Each structure stands twice: as structure tokens, then as C-alpha cells.
Amino acid sequence: MTTDLTTELEEMGRRARAASHLLAGFTTMQKNNALLAVAQELELAIDTILEANAEDVSRAESHGLSGAMIDRLRLSPTRIKKMADEVRNVAELPDPVGKQLVRWIRPNGIEITKIRVPIGVVGIIYESRPNVTSDAAVLCLKTGNATILRGGSEAIASNKAIVEALSRGLEESGLPRDSVQLVPTTDRDVVPIMAGMDQYIDMIVPRGGHALIEAVVTHARMPVIKHYHGVCHLFVEQAADLDMAVDITVNAKCQRPGVCNALETLLVEEPVAKAFLPLAAKSLKQQGVELRGDDATRAILGDDCLPAEPADWTAEYLDLILSIRVVPDFAAAVEHINHYGSHHSDAIVTENTMLAEQFLNQIDSATVYWNASTRFTDGNEFGFGAEIGISTDKLHARGPMGLEELTTYKYQIRGEGQLKQ
Amino acid sequence: MTTDLTTELEEMGRRARAASHLLAGFTTMQKNNALLAVAQELELAIDTILEANAEDVSRAESHGLSGAMIDRLRLSPTRIKKMADEVRNVAELPDPVGKQLVRWIRPNGIEITKIRVPIGVVGIIYESRPNVTSDAAVLCLKTGNATILRGGSEAIASNKAIVEALSRGLEESGLPRDSVQLVPTTDRDVVPIMAGMDQYIDMIVPRGGHALIEAVVTHARMPVIKHYHGVCHLFVEQAADLDMAVDITVNAKCQRPGVCNALETLLVEEPVAKAFLPLAAKSLKQQGVELRGDDATRAILGDDCLPAEPADWTAEYLDLILSIRVVPDFAAAVEHINHYGSHHSDAIVTENTMLAEQFLNQIDSATVYWNASTRFTDGNEFGFGAEIGISTDKLHARGPMGLEELTTYKYQIRGEGQLKQ
Numbered sequence: 001m002t003t004d005l006t007t008e009l010e011e012m013g014r015r016a017r018a019a020s021h022l023l024a025g026f027t028t029m030q031k032n033n034a035l036l037a038v039a040q041e042l043e044l045a046i047d048t049i050l051e052a053n054a055e056d057v058s059r060a061e062s063h064g065l066s067g068a069m070i071d072r073l074r075l076s077p078t079r080i081k082k083m084a085d086e087v088r089n090v091a092e093l094p095d096p097v098g099k100q101l102v103r104w105i106r107p108n109g110i111e112i113t114k115i116r117v118p119i120g121v122v123g124i125i126y127e128s129r130p131n132v133t134s135d136a137a138v139l140c141l142k143t144g145n146a147t148i149l150r151g152g153s154e155a156i157a158s159n160k161a162i163v164e165a166l167s168r169g170l171e172e173s174g175l176p177r178d179s180v181q182l183v184p185t186t187d188r189d190v191v192p193i194m195a196g197m198d199q200y201i202d203m204i205v206p207r208g209g210h211a212l213i214e215a216v217v218t219h220a221r222m223p224v225i226k227h228y229h230g231v232c233h234l235f236v237e238q239a240a241d242l243d244m245a246v247d248i249t250v251n252a253k254c255q256r257p258g259v260c261n262a263l264e265t266l267l268v269e270e271p272v273a274k275a276f277l278p279l280a281a282k283s284l285k286q287q288g289v290e291l292r293g294d295d296a297t298r299a300i301l302g303d304d305c306l307p308a309e310p311a312d313w314t315a316e317y318l319d320l321i322l323s324i325r326v327v328p329d330f331a332a333a334v335e336h337i338n339h340y341g342s343h344h345s346d347a348i349v350t351e352n353t354m355l356a357e358q359f360l361n362q363i364d365s366a367t368v369y370w371n372a373s374t375r376f377t378d379g380n381e382f383g384f385g386a387e388i389g390i391s392t393d394k395l396h397a398r399g400p401m402g403l404e405e406l407t408t409y410k411y412q413i414r415g416e417g418q419l420k421q
Numbered sequence: 422m423t424t425d426l427t428t429e430l431e432e433m434g435r436r437a438r439a440a441s442h443l444l445a446g447f448t449t450m451q452k453n454n455a456l457l458a459v460a461q462e463l464e465l466a467i468d469t470i471l472e473a474n475a476e477d478v479s480r481a482e483s484h485g486l487s488g489a490m491i492d493r494l495r496l497s498p499t500r501i502k503k504m505a506d507e508v509r510n511v512a513e514l515p516d517p518v519g520k521q522l523v524r525w526i527r528p529n530g531i532e533i534t535k536i537r538v539p540i541g542v543v544g545i546i547y548e549s550r551p552n553v554t555s556d557a558a559v560l561c562l563k564t565g566n567a568t569i570l571r572g573g574s575e576a577i578a579s580n581k582a583i584v585e586a587l588s589r590g591l592e593e594s595g596l597p598r599d600s601v602q603l604v605p606t607t608d609r610d611v612v613p614i615m616a617g618m619d620q621y622i623d624m625i626v627p628r629g630g631h632a633l634i635e636a637v638v639t640h641a642r643m644p645v646i647k648h649y650h651g652v653c654h655l656f657v658e659q660a661a662d663l664d665m666a667v668d669i670t671v672n673a674k675c676q677r678p679g680v681c682n683a684l685e686t687l688l689v690e691e692p693v694a695k696a697f698l699p700l701a702a703k704s705l706k707q708q709g710v711e712l713r714g715d716d717a718t719r720a721i722l723g724d725d726c727l728p729a730e731p732a733d734w735t736a737e738y739l740d741l742i743l744s745i746r747v748v749p750d751f752a753a754a755v756e757h758i759n760h761y762g763s764h765h766s767d768a769i770v771t772e773n774t775m776l777a778e779q780f781l782n783q784i785d786s787a788t789v790y791w792n793a794s795t796r797f798t799d800g801n802e803f804g805f806g807a808e809i810g811i812s813t814d815k816l817h818a819r820g821p822m823g824l825e826e827l828t829t830y831k832y833q834i835r836g837e838g839q840l841k842q
Contacts, residue, residue: 021785024783217619255840376841417662420676
């Protein structure tokens, strides 16, 4: 790692820390006005941003990037207007900062108040989509956090143009320019250096593939909120309404297979397997889903179902593929999910209230469903108004991560000269 | 690192994970009954524990450990009875697990409930005091968490005897024996191996000195809740009640200087420095406190005050030493504290309500005081009933860490077949 790069990043860290202390003192109205100015600057900069984006896209094409990658990278006037609208949407949301969480008075008269405060400096490390630049920075601004953004190298020109627009909006509104900083280089050493800067960065959110998250987790000295994969399960218990079970299976698998809350493994309790599996298979086949089952499943479905390999039980296909297993009983289903799952979103379909409640309690996942599709694990579906992502971690933020999860708390204590006895 | 050791620790991890899934299903009454059985087994094992402890103490003496170290290591019938009483105290406390934090219904009819649940498996890595073994394990048990304990090598025999007693209590009560496991070896490779086991350990709490915490932070892949140092400040603002300011200074510095919430740096606003410093110095000198001041302080106090070096502004003395600085104004005090402090506990003394509120908001510390001693940063003083420590981290747990901070949450969603549109 070059010393120069370390020095440059540490200087960004110092400036971010200073900006975060100032940001914490701005009112909700000041922050919202700044967000509205940012939205306007984004719209005014459409031509500049598109020009920078065209540069990124042509470089990506000459490097032979896949069509899907280029699609994620490419901006349009509509996409930039959508970015600006999203910023205005965040301005409308309630500000969690300053909220009194609890207050009590001790026998010695000291008054303890626990209030929500910004975290401080948030590092965001992400891959190709340039709209993450604006979305993540703005959610952090709303909650009084400074950000250091490190986007994918493919989007560097677009990201610079977007941050330029954000900075103009901040300056017009009197907020510190250093509230949002983009790492200007695409040097690969940036990730390990940033991950080691726990004196300046309070939390890192990596948004991207497995390799990126691994690199951050391996080097990070500060808390990392991971947005990992979702190996989501649906368990069809013997007292299930089988029509509902088919509908939820198809919805959770097919409505949008490429996302983390889509279904990957179907578990069916043995007594209903013969009645349920042919029904489910028929609907899934109509949607073009490839089935991979254990022996018991294949004994029922025959050649409509390929044999599952051990790797299928931990696979996040993100595609029209579904693994299926017949389980002897409720306990075996719970054990399978807690063992093979990724603790993201798991569901049971049953009319047995007692077993449903047991499932809701025993499954060790961020979001556990009874008679509903796993696809609802999402900040907007939860009514959070905006989300920075879906945390697969257990501490600080678990599941959909909205504005509240971009804050922490502190204790304010008011006394009249109390001394410790 | 030896493969054998890794295999052994991973096997402990697997057993802890399995125990944690069972533990999450026990009722508060079952857990409390187990705690009472544990307390009784500790008292029944007094002779065995003392015998093991004598072995540790004589080894420590032959290795030439300091008297203070040996004092921390040594148990007595009274100390073991106190351990047992502490376990009974924890049984009396309310159980945070299962508490509904918030519940709402979405327009599509799904009902979302956010409830407190155990974290899962907690790793505790600590140094010489054997009572941590019982205290930490029991707080985790109460909150439904399994623990993997790694105590100091000096206390290995005592810790084994204590965990034996805990295990007997668990078995009598039908709780999984693997709920509490002690790493049986004192191999130095244990810390890096444990810190890498994020598939089995959800959170690590290191309790000990700087080197121990550094080793854990460097290797940890899972969240670490640090109990770091406290460089605590008191700012005497120009509108302070000077008598109150002297009392708080002396209390915060002298009542128990060796703890993390004791005062280390005194800041005095210039207009009151001449009136306040001689008063404070007189009382501090009576308590035997060594003063180290900047030039402005020494201009007032003369030879009663040694010159402060740059290192004094970040020092945690844990001793009867106090650094003193005269600051030109309120902003300079805030900047000094946010820059040099450790974000633990900081106080202002003033009769100016507006400035006090600004201080409470602008100081970026876990606990911020107005007209009270910093010594109140403590789970018992907060009324938590018990504490696992004082977190110097910002996320998940900040400041005094009680039972609630040993839990996380999950979302339970109840539907009637809802599908994502």
C-alpha cells in the first residue's frame, strides 16, 4: 500500500470527522432544505452527468463488460430525474435524530435521557450502479452522518459528476462540503486502507458481491453492516392451505428471482408431500422454474425434478431454480432452515396457529413469515420510506435498514451537582 | 496455528450454536430456576473452587506476578458467596427476551412485530479475574445466549472449577450443558482462532487491557463490543457554580481513580480560571493529586502544577494525576474533548442552561453530563441491575451495557396468504 494513498485517505477521514461534528448540529429543516437543493442540482447537472456516464459506458464496452453490467452502469435523463425524486422523497421522511428514546430519574435525582444521534462517519463501499452514490449519501445526510463513498471503478466518472452536484447543493445550503466525499482513485488498495481507518470511520456498509464483502470483513476494524445473500426457505406444514402454499411458493420464487428475498428452498412435510408437490410443480413449471429435489421429492415428481446435490441446500440461485426437500416433521424443517439458511427471510404456511408461533420463535432469521411471501423483506414494504439495504447481520441493524438504523444513541445526564458516594 | 486446536474450537462453536437454538426456547421461569440452581452449585463447590484457585495463586506467585494481579486472582469464601449472590440478583431482574418493541399493520394486511431475541452465541475473552467467568456467563444465560469463555491463563484452574459448578446447575435444571463452555487450553492461538469463527460466534466482548482488545479487533470477523479506556473530561464553563465545580472535580478524580469513568482532564474557561484553579488545586492537593497543566494553568498555579506534555491530553492515568488546560471559550472546550477524548464520559459544570444543552448535544460521547460527576457511568448507577461492562463502541451497545444490550431483535410477520404485487 502506498503511503501517499494512506495519507490522502486519512486526510479525507479527518475532514469527514470534522464535517460530522458540524452536521450533528443542523436542524431537520436545514438538512431538508439542503436535500431539496441537492435534488435541484442533480437535475441541473443532467447533461454533465450523462457526459461522464457515457465515458464510463464506452470504457466498459471496450473492456468487454457484460450487457447486464453495462445496463446497471448506464444512466438516462429519466434515471437521473428518479435519483432527484428519491432525494426529495427522503426530505419528506421524518428525521429520527434527536428523538428521545427513554428518560428516567434515579433516586439521587440525576435525570438520564437516551436520545437518537447520528453515527458520525459512514463508509459506503459499492460496485457498479452509480445511483447508489446519491441514494446512500442522501440517507446518511438526512440522519446527520458524513459519508466517504468508494464506488466501483467502472462508474468513477459518473460518480464524480454526481458528487459534484451533491456538493454544490450542500454548499448553497450552508452544510459542510465534506459531508459527502468520494474517493477519487480506483486503486485497489483503497478498500483495505479504508477498512483500517477506525479512528475516522464509525461504520462501513459494503454493497456488492461476495468478494467485496469478504475483503471488507477481513480488513475492517470498525463495525461492518453486511448485505449478504438470502437463502430463503418456505416450509409447507401438513396443516397448510395447499392453494395458498402454491401461490406463496410461486410468488416468492418467481415474482423477481434475482433478489435476496426470493425463495431458494422449499421444504414440504411428509404427510402432504404427495398432495402438494404435483400442484406446486405444475405451477412452477409454467413459470419455467427448474426443480432440484431430494429422493423423496423425485419419487413423487419423477423426471420433472432433477436430483439435488448437497450444494443445492446452501445455494442462492438468484434465478428460476428451486431446491425441494421432503422433511419428516416440523422439527426437521426448523433444523434444516437454521442449519442451511442464511438467516435472512424464511416462511411457514400452515393453519396450525401453535406451530406457526413456534416457527416464528425458533427460526433464527431477521424476518420470519407465517402465511406470507418472503418477498416482503424490504424497507419500502415495511413502510420505512427508504432503505439503505437489508442487513444480514444480527447486531445494530437486522433485516431492512432504514433511517433509524443510520443512527445510534447517547445518554444525556442532567444533575444538580450530584457526586458518587 | 495448530489444526487440532482449530478443530477443537470449531467443535465448541458447533455445540454452542446448537445450545443457543435450544436456549432461545426456554421460558423466563426455566432460565431463572437454572440460575438459582447455578448459585447453589457455586456455594456447594466453594471448597473445590478454592482448591483450584490456590493452585492458580501459587503458580502466579512462583511466576512473580505483581501483588495487584494476585489480588485480582485470589478468591475467598466471601468472594464466591458474592458471585452466587450476584447470580441470584440476575435471576430477579426482568427478562428482556420476547419483549414486543413495536408492532404495525401494513395496508396489505400483513402484521409486522419487532421483538427482542437472544443474540445467539457470545464470546467473552478476558483476563485474570475469575469472577468474570460466572458474571458474564450468567448475564448471557439470562438473555438466552450461549457463551464461549476464554479466561486468562493465570486463572485457568479456578475458571474450570467455576464452570464445572455452573454446568451442574444447568444440567439439574434441564438447560443444555453446552450453554456455557470454557476454552480448556491456555494456548495463545485461541484468540485469533475464536475471532475468526464468525459462523459460530455472533459477538465477542473482550474485557481486559489494550493488547487483548487490539488482538481481538485485528482478527475479528464478527462484531466486537469493546470496553476501552476512558479519557474523561470536566469543563468548567464561566457561568459555573465554582463550589459545585470543585466538588465534582474532586469526586470524579479521586473517589476511585483506577476506573474508566474517572476524570483525567480538567478544562477551565479563561474568565474563571484565576478564581477557580486555586480553589480546585487546594482540594486536589489535599487528596494527593498530581497536577499537570498548560502554560496558562501554570501561570496561575505556579509550582503546584507540573508542565503538561502533549501525551497528557490523551492519557488515561487511572491514578491520582490530573491534566489541566485553560481554554479561551466554549467552542475550544468542545473541540478539545471531541478531539482528544475517548468518547466515554464528559461533563460540563455551568448555570447557563443554553450552553449546557449545546454541550449535551455537541459532545460526541456515550454519556454526557451537566452538573454531575462522570463517575455515574455504570450499569448499577443507571439502574440496569447488572452490567456486562461499559461499551466504548458506537453501534449496538454504547455506554453501560445491561441485559437489553445482550439481545437483538427480529421481525415476525403474520399474514393470510399475502403475495408481493
